[in-house]
Amino acid sequence: MKFAIVVNEGPYTHQASDTAFQFTRAALAKGHEVVRVFFYHDGVNNGTKLAVPPQDDRHIPNNWAQLGKDHQLDLVLCIAAAQRRGILDEKESERQGKDANNVIDGFRISGLGQLIEAGIEADRTITFGD
């Protein structure tokens, strides 16, 4: 089965990202394919490299990045949602004339078309959020 995963909430405040992560990991372990994980709304905050959670807690952004690396996942942050929330990769930061960037390696920033495309390509699109 080919899954597209949509994450609509940020880390820690809401369970959505944790559940999406656990679902994605479990689906991959069962041999399913995850064509894309698309982060929308506050979900784009899952892609920050500046999160410093307490050491005895899970590191949600790093966990996503590691899972992405282990399975060559396409982790996409919506550009419109990311820009208005101050989530910028190196290229976007330069383009917007900012002096910093904060997207963790393994995520990429792209447009909403990637969400639609994932929905077309996948057998099931699963949304995690409110």
Next chain:
Amino acid sequence: MQQQADANVKRFMYVNRKAPYGTIYALESLEVVLIGAAFDQDVSLAFIDDGVFQLLKDQDTNAIGVKNFSPAFKALGDYDVNKLFVEKESLDERGLTPDDLMELTWEDEDDDWEEKPSIHLVSRHEMKTLLGNQDVILSF
């Protein structure tokens, strides 16, 4: 629901459940719909629960300092997005009637460009059937 001849066309339904202001979900849902319109899929929108407030006419957001994005719904017809299903029970429960909603139309090129309404009132039971007929549901 019409049958799709083209296997590459999927039925996308955007489910709008939240009020237009207070959270960003409604605005960012509409952004997906407008982008998604370029993909030539079979698109419909559902408005249930507080989502029905998104279609109210004469919205005025001056007092809350947030942009009134409701005029953008009027552009949907030009993008061939013309199936907006509004759940009747959700209107009833909020003391609203179809007259409280914006008039949204589209021009049917197969019918001498006649202007037709985009908003369709459906019962909760019909909404259930519509949801069951979709390939992809994006819920906001």
